[in-house]
Amino acid sequence: MEFLSYLITGISLGSIYAIIALGYTMVYGIAKMLNFAHGDVIMVGAFVVYYACNQADIPAVLAIIISMAVCTVLGVVIERFAYRPLRSATPLAVLITAIGVSYLLQNSALLLFGADTKSFSSVVTIPALRLAGGDLVITGETIATVAVCIVIMICLTIFVNKTKPGRAMLAVSEDRGAAQLMGVNVNGTIAMTFAIGSALAAIAGVLLCSAYPTLTPYTGAMPGIKAFVAAVFGGIGSIPGAMVGGLLLGVIECFAKGYISSQLADAIVFASLIIVLVVKPTGIFGKKITEKV
Numbered sequence: 001m002e003f004l005s006y007l008i009t010g011i012s013l014g015s016i017y018a019i020i021a022l023g024y025t026m027v028y029g030i031a032k033m034l035n036f037a038h039g040d041v042i043m044v045g046a047f048v049v050y051y052a053c054n055q056a057d058i059p060a061v062l063a064i065i066i067s068m069a070v071c072t073v074l075g076v077v078i079e080r081f082a083y084r085p086l087r088s089a090t091p092l093a094v095l096i097t098a099i100g101v102s103y104l105l106q107n108s109a110l111l112l113f114g115a116d117t118k119s120f121s122s123v124v125t126i127p128a129l130r131l132a133g134g135d136l137v138i139t140g141e142t143i144a145t146v147a148v149c150i151v152i153m154i155c156l157t158i159f160v161n162k163t164k165p166g167r168a169m170l171a172v173s174e175d176r177g178a179a180q181l182m183g184v185n186v187n188g189t190i191a192m193t194f195a196i197g198s199a200l201a202a203i204a205g206v207l208l209c210s211a212y213p214t215l216t217p218y219t220g221a222m223p224g225i226k227a228f229v230a231a232v233f234g235g236i237g238s239i240p241g242a243m244v245g246g247l248l249l250g251v252i253e254c255f256a257k258g259y260i261s262s263q264l265a266d267a268i269v270f271a272s273l274i275i276v277l278v279v280k281p282t283g284i285f286g287k288k289i290t291e292k293v
Contacts, residue, residue, distance in 0.1 A: 001135050006258040007251060012142035012211060014250020015149035019204040020227030021234070021242035022156065023197030029237035030173045030193045033083055036098035038201060039224015040105035041078075045071045045202030046209045046219060047113055050120055060123035067202040075198025076191050083194075084187065102221075109217035117216050120209040141211040148207065152200065153243050160239065169193060173237070222266075226253075229273050235286025244284060 020042060027035045045067045052063035082101050086094050126140030160166035171179035172189045180186050201220075208223060209215050226249060234245025249269060256268040276283065 001132060002258070004136055006254045008136075008138055008142060010251035010254035011247060012139075012145045012250070013254060014230075014247035015145045016204050016208050016211070016223065016246075017227045017230045017249050018149050018243040018246025019152060019200050019207070020223060021231040021246045022152070022239065023200050024228050024231040025234075025236050025238060025242040026169075026193050026197050028231070030169050031079075031083070031087075031190045033094050034098060034228070035078070035083070035194070035197070036095070036224070036228070037078060037082075037101035037105060038197065039220040039222075039227070040102050040109075041071050041074060041198050041201040042205035042208065042220035042224060043109060043215075043217060044074060044105065044205075044220075046120065046205035046215050047109065048202070049123065049206050050118060050209075050215055053121065053123070060125075064123065064203070064206055067206065068199045071198040071202035072195045075194040075201075078198075079191050079194040084190075106217050106221070113217060115217065117214050120213045120215045122210040122213060123206060124210050139211075141207070145207045145211065148203065149243070149246075152203070153239070156196075156239060165189070165192060226269065229270065232283055233273055233276055235283030238283070238285040241283055241285030 020038065023038050023041075024035065027033055027038070048067040048070050049060070049063045052058040052066055053060060058066070078101055082097055083094065086097055122141060124140045124144045126143050128140055129138040129143065130136070131138065160169060168179070168184045168189045169192070171182065171184050172186055176186055179189075204223075204227075205220065209219065227246065230245035230249040231242050232245070233249060234241030234243070236242075249272075252272050253265050253269050256265040260268065280286070
């Protein structure tokens with residue numbers, strides 16, 4: 001029973017990582033940029049819901065929609081003013097800029113919301129599911145998180161493969177120059193990718209704080225890093241890889257905390273990434289890219 005409990009908790013946590021990792025993998029797959037400020041967008045989304053529900057007394061569903069709208073705008077603004085001017089710059093310049101944007105968001109949140117830890121009330125109203133005579137409890141947050149992750153994965157896959165904007169994203173991912181020659185709006189497509197990833201980050205922030213009900217300006221930092229690990233784990237640039245990597249990472253973390261040591265759990269997570277990359281450097285679903293000379 002203990003094993004099943006850890007497994008369910010791991011799948012729930014992994015689903016959150018998977019939703020966040022989708023933002024990383026989409027931006028990298030299409031714009032070839034690592035948006036390390038993505039984790040802090042999670043925090044912004046959670047704060048919007050917190051204040052909308054507690055200060056403005058707005059219903060949870062409407063608060064989540066507002067949070068997604070705010071994070072979508074934030075993602076587009078970050079892309080326009082921080083990343084678009086660096087499209088032709090070296091990867092190091094983009095990386096330093098991403099770290100700078102991350103610290104900007106964190107410190108802005110400190111000034112606006114304060115450094116104290118806030119108690120986040122869960123927005124999930126699904127009742128807990130009790131199995132095995134009540135020995136195994138699946139919380140409403142776990143059910144909601146897994147269901148949302150599956151729905152997002154299906155919708156995103158259909159969007160990318162079956163719609164015109166989605167095919168434009170695939171074209172830009174394959175060859176930005178050729179896509180532009182074929183009439184694809186490259187700037188608009190990349191901005192749309194940031195918008196979608198940021199909206200998903202808002203959802204992930206709400207689910208994360210509902211499952212672990214605390215909120216600070218640093219809430220998104222470590223989950224953001226772990227979600228990036230999940231994206232690399234599954235093969236960054238691959239949408240199915242982001243989901244599989246997130247789920248595996250969540251399960252590994254929870255089993256490490258339960259059976260080995262809670263202090264060593266993070267080290268085990270990152271060690272698992274190293275082992276996977278040694279065996280398969282492109283990640284589980286990643287494809288080897290041949291450079292054209």
